[in-house]
Amino acid sequence: MDGNGRWAQSQGRERIFGHLNGVEAVRASLKAATACGVKYLTLYAFSTENWNRPKDEVEALMTLLVHTIMSELDELDKNEVRLSTIGDFDSLPENCKVELRKGMERTAHHSRINLILALSYSSRREITEAVRKMVSENISPEKISPDLISQYLGTAGIPDPGLLIRTSGEIRISNFLLWQIAYAELYFTETLWPDFGEEDFFAAILDYQNRERRFGLTSAQISSSEPSSHEKTKSGGAL
Ligand code: IPE
Ligand code: MG
Numbered sequence: 001m002d003g004n005g006r007w008a009q010s011q012g013r014e015r016i017f018g019h020l021n022g023v024e025a026v027r028a029s030l031k032a033a034t035a036c037g038v039k040y041l042t043l044y045a046f047s048t049e050n051w052n053r054p055k056d057e058v059e060a061l062m063t064l065l066v067h068t069i070m071s072e073l074d075e076l077d078k079n080e081v082r083l084s085t086i087g088d089f090d091s092l093p094e095n096c097k098v099e100l101r102k103g104m105e106r107t108a109h110h111s112r113i114n115l116i117l118a119l120s121y122s123s124r125r126e127i128t129e130a131v132r133k134m135v136s137e138n139i140s141p142e143k144i145s146p147d148l149i150s151q152y153l154g155t156a157g158i159p160d161p162g163l164l165i166r167t168s169g170e171i172r173i174s175n176f177l178l179w180q181i182a183y184a185e186l187y188f189t190e191t192l193w194p195d196f197g198e199e200d201f202f203a204a205i206l207d208y209q210n211r212e213r214r215f216g217l218t219s220a221q222i223s224s225s226e227p228s229s230h231e232k233t234k235s236g237g238a239l
Pocket of ligand 1: 006047061
């Protein structure tokens with residue numbers, strides 16, 4: 001979710017005004033994702049590196065997070081959204097942790113869509129933590145496999161993303177789900193996050209559905225395969 005600061009500054013406003021307006025884009029994307037049958041929507045809301053922003057901006061973002069969870073929780077519950085987080089949960093301010101825990105407990109039984117907030121998240125840190133944990137459990141080297149590594153990440157149990165969207169014209173990954181996006185389709189748009197609406201989300205999904213996902217195979221292999229396995233390589237399935 002990138003471009004909040006530039007969106008605000010282009011109107012001569014403070015950066016936080018952009019963050020405030022970014023909440024509407026979160027609502028729109030969640031609504032559009034739910035309508036499309038997306039089962040997992042992960043939002044990169046705050047990176048480990050974002051802690052180094054000016055103190056005022058960090059505080060404002062954390063306050064916005066608390067207020068948004070408080071004000072949206074009824075709606076999330078009503079829409080059967082299951083809320084969870086990835087990232088360094090312990091590093092968040094106490095009031096954020098309290099509201100997030102409340103939100104996660106209240107929505108734990110839902111399964112229409114999983115809304116995963118990446119908070120104080122860094123992929124390299126997540127991988128480092130996973131290695132640390134594996135070593136501390138004395139896992140023998142021959143047992144280490146890609147699947148096992150996945151199970152030690154914060155995203156354990158969550159399928160790898162099919163599609164990654166980045167707004168605001170920046171064409172980079174910025175330490176997000178590096179392991180998990182091995183075969184994700186990447187979608188970049190110039191639209192700044194506060195302007196990103198339902199139509200923009202649908203446009204990204206349409207683009208994704210027209211991609212041929214080969215997973216290392218050749219195009220001929222994909223088109224000559226049985227309809228059932230062919231379907232697996234088309235993007236139209238679960239994201
Ligand atoms: C993304 O918008 C929101 C967060 C990182 C929390 P930015 O704040 O990065 O906006 P730009 O990139 O400065 O425009
Ligand atoms: Mg940015």
